[in-house]
Amino acid sequence: MRDHPERDISSKLVHNGIEFGMLQAMAEGFDLLTHYHDRRDIGAVLECWRHGSVIRSWLLDLLTQAYREDPKLRSRAPTWRTLAR
Numbered sequence: 128m129r130d131h132p133e134r135d136i137s138s139k140l141v142h143n144g145i146e147f148g149m150l151q152a153m154a155e156g157f158d159l160l161t162h163y164h165d166r167r168d169i170g171a172v173l174e175c176w177r178h179g180s181v182i183r184s185w186l187l188d189l190l191t192q193a194y195r196e197d198p199k200l201r202s203r204a205p206t207w208r209t210l211a212r
Contacts, residue, residue, distance in 0.1 A: 149186060157190070170194060 156176075160169050173191040193200060 146186070149184060153187060153190060169198070 157169070160167050160172055170191075173187070173194055177187050177191055193202070196202070
């Protein structure tokens with residue numbers, strides 16, 4: 128692919144589009160769970176998503192870890208520098 132940089136760029140754009148769509152879907156699902164009229168065990172739902180559904184991803188692993196550490200998700204969001212460690 129190095130001979131065709133436009134393919135690399137196109138592939139990266141498609142990859143980023145899919146990733147951003149997944150982030151949006153997870154955020155909307157998480158928001159629905161936190162505002163549902165009955166109390167839900169959100170940690171258990173996140174674990175189910177991680178291991179029992181087609182939603183599995185590294186992004187979901189990060190959300191689950193962050194939720195375990197701070198269920199209100201009030202702490203500062205990680206940056207690429209902290210994730211790269």
